[in-house]
Amino acid sequence: MAGVITVAVVDDDRMLLDGMRSWLGSVPELRLVATAGTVGELLAVPAGPAGTPPDVVLLDLVLRDASAPADNIRRLRAAGSRVLMISTVPDRTRIIEALRAGADGYLTKDNDLPTLVAAVKDVVAGHGAHSPELAFACAHDDSPSRPKLSPRERQVLLDYASGLTLKSTARRAGITVHTAKDYLDRVKAKYQQAGRPAYTKIDLARRVREDSLDAG
Amino acid sequence: MGSALPRARSFMILTTLLYRASHLTVGVVAVAQRGGRPVPYLGIAAALGLSVLVYGTALRRGWFDVRHVAADVLVTGCLLPFAVYAWGGLRETPAIGWAMLLGGSSSATAAIALRRPHALAAVAVLVATHLVGYELVGASPAVLGGHLNSLLSSAVMAWVMWWYLRRQGRLLDEANARALAAEAQKARYAERLDHHRALHDTVLATLTTLAAGGVDANAPEVRERCAREAAYLRRLIQQTAEEVHHPEMGAALEEAVSSVECLRLRVTAQYHGLPEVPPAVAAAFADAAREALNNVRRHAGTGHAYLTATGDAGGAGAVVTVVDRGPGFDPDRHVPGFGLRGSVHARMAEVGGRAVVDTAPGEGVRVELRWPA
Structure with a gap:
């Protein structure tokens, strides 16, 4: 399935996960392969076909399990995914931390779908999602x-x-x-x-x- | 009443006082040199006493008491020469000279202090009595002529001076009043412009938006904004023109932001390192930002504005940007409306700041507010 980007979402807000599923379902270039409440949960389940990691993980900046964003990002990077941070409020210190830890971009959750899709594509292409x-x-x-x-x-x-x-x-x-x-x-x-x-x-x-x- | 008349009066009191003083000096010297009988001493003492009464009262009250002036004309001007003639033994022209001289200052003071018919009568009485007086001592026509000339010219000169000063004073007062009125008018105009600008940015914007029908008038935020602006109008009507300034620049901007958010403009606002600025500057930033945001709402068509507010690299200053991603306009051809030019630029310039609008067709509008300029 060349050209289709695999995406996973880690967020502890179920409503957001549901919304993301229906949102991304309408985009042919993207395929949502997994959703999880924590990074550990996501990594525990082999995601893609043949256990390949998703191309991009949309990661909520602050998760309810009190995990450090930097740790989450490093773990996902180590597993072979690129990371695009999403959050409700822009917390600048955490944004900087996330960037240092290897995140490729940052978006607030109020952005529209085209912006999100473009950001995912940018990240996969090796650019930043600005x-x-x-x-x-x-x-x-x-x-x-x-x-x-x-x-x-x-x-x-x-x-x-x-x-x-x-x-x-x-x-x-x-x-x-x-x-x-x-x-x-x-x-x-x-x-x-x-x-x-x-x-x-x-x-x-x-x-x-x-x-x-x-x-x- | 203006301030010129009291000044003219005190000047005239001083002038006639000096005139009288010079005459008294001549009298005191003449009496002292001659010596002899007590009547001349009493005469000069009476003249001194009346002078103190007339000019002392005038200096104290700001103007002459007509009764004192009349008394001075009758006693110093008319009776004194006859008294010193009859009982003082002053029977020659040079001896009686000092007593006659005092009539000159009496006539000058009467000319300015008494009403015109009274003043004319006083001068006439003085002239008549002095004619008789000099006739008694057998003065030469030259002395007589000179003295009458001095009596009349004293009155005329004092009166002309007084008339001139009053007239100039009145003109000056009128000019001052006009200047004051113009000043007040200017201040009222500036205040009205302030209010107009505030109304343009708030009430008018709200009403226009509501009239356009795109906004639910019953939404709590809209109602809240209407309530806020009704309160503003009430304050305006009550003339309690004290503007409510916000001490914190961030708080002031935030209020501007929330006021447009109520009208469904989404604002992405970010703040960093805002300095302490004078309240007037914070208020200007907030007002200008509010207008720029209203402009985005009206013209950008994206329903989304970006606002950033940061401290200037220098330290004490601040920079606020309001940006949209709408169609923008050609800055060379577009004549900006009251919004961007009138409100934003003038509001920033008022506090020593400036506003820069950068735009191009298809590229949104960027308004940068900077203080100090």
């Missing part, structure tokens, strides 16, 4: 461990965070939509890189070099 909320969280991240952003990246991030479409953001920056998206992806990648543990001195040295290159 949203103004995610961009806002990154643009105004003032934690000491935040990655360094170039002025251009920051400008694109800020404009996208203000709610502009990618097209308008690109126009304001005088770049193509493709380049604008590339900037946002680079920001996401920086967070994911900064989030991964630096085990060796060689790793550390490389990250210092990256940082100084970014700064310059």
Whole structure:
């Protein structure tokens, strides 16, 4: 079944799971293969055909089992899925944590179906699933461990965070939509890189070099 | 009544007082040099006493007492020369000169303090008695002519000065009154503009939306908003024009947001690191944001607005953006309505901030509010 993206949803809200099932049922390119209340529940059951993990897991940011979002994301990533975070309220600290832990995108639950489908496709294509909320969280991240952003990246991030479409953001920056998206992806990648543990001195040295290159 | 008349009066009191003082000085010196009989001393003492009464009272009360002035004309101006002539033994022209001189300041004061017929009568009496007086001592026609000239010109000059000052004062008062009225008018106009702007952003927007029929008027949020705006109108009518400003910028913006949310505009609002700003600035941000949001609701057609409010990188300032993903417009051809130009720009400029509208066809509208500009 080439071209069909397998999706799983982890959320402790049954109504949302039901809604998601009927929503995604109407989209031919996506197939909902599993729903679960917790990450453990999802991983316990072999999901796809021949036990292959779903391409994308839509993961609720805050689950009732009090699990840490970062742990959930790492477990799902380790199992071979990409992770798109969904939540009711944008909690910026948790969004940043999720990004560092390897999530590929973040959406609030009030987005419409086309936006959700587009985000899933972006994630599968190796891009980030960008949203103004995610961009806002990154643009105004003032934690000491935040990655360094170039002025251009920051400008694109800020404009996208203000709610502009990618097209308008690109126009304001005088770049193509493709380049604008590339900037946002680079920001996401920086967070994911900064989030991964630096085990060796060689790793550390490389990250210092990256940082100084970014700064310059 | 304006402030020019009291000033003209005190100036005239001072002028005639100085005129009288110069005459008294001449009298005191003349009497002291001559010595002799007590009547001249009594005469100059009487003149001094009356002068103190006339000018002291005038200085104290702000203007002359006509009875004092009449007494001064009769005693100092008319009787004194005859008294010093009859009982003081002053029988030659130079000796009686100081007593005659006092008539000049009497005539000047009478000309300004008495009503016109009385003033004319006083001057006539002075002229008549002084004619008789100088006739008695056998003064030369030259002395007589000079003295009569001095009596009359004192009266005329004092009166002209007084007339001129009053006239200028009246003109000045009228000009001041006009300026004050213009000022008040301007203030009222500014206040009315404020109210109009507020009405445009709130009551008018609500009524327009309700009239269009897209909104359920019975929805609790709409009713709540109507109640809020009715309260605003009541305050307006009661002229308790004290604006309710919100101390916190975030709270003020949030209220603006919730007011448009009531009208079914979905707002994605995000705040970060808002600084403490003066209440007037927070209110301006909220008003401008409310208008920008109302604009999204009216023109974007998406039912969705994005609002971000953040502290400026500098520290004390703040930036608010209101963005939609609607059709936008061509900024070169579109003439923005009262909403964006009048309300948003003027409201921010009022507190030293600014608003920038960025849009292009098909690309939504981005309104950036910034303070300080």
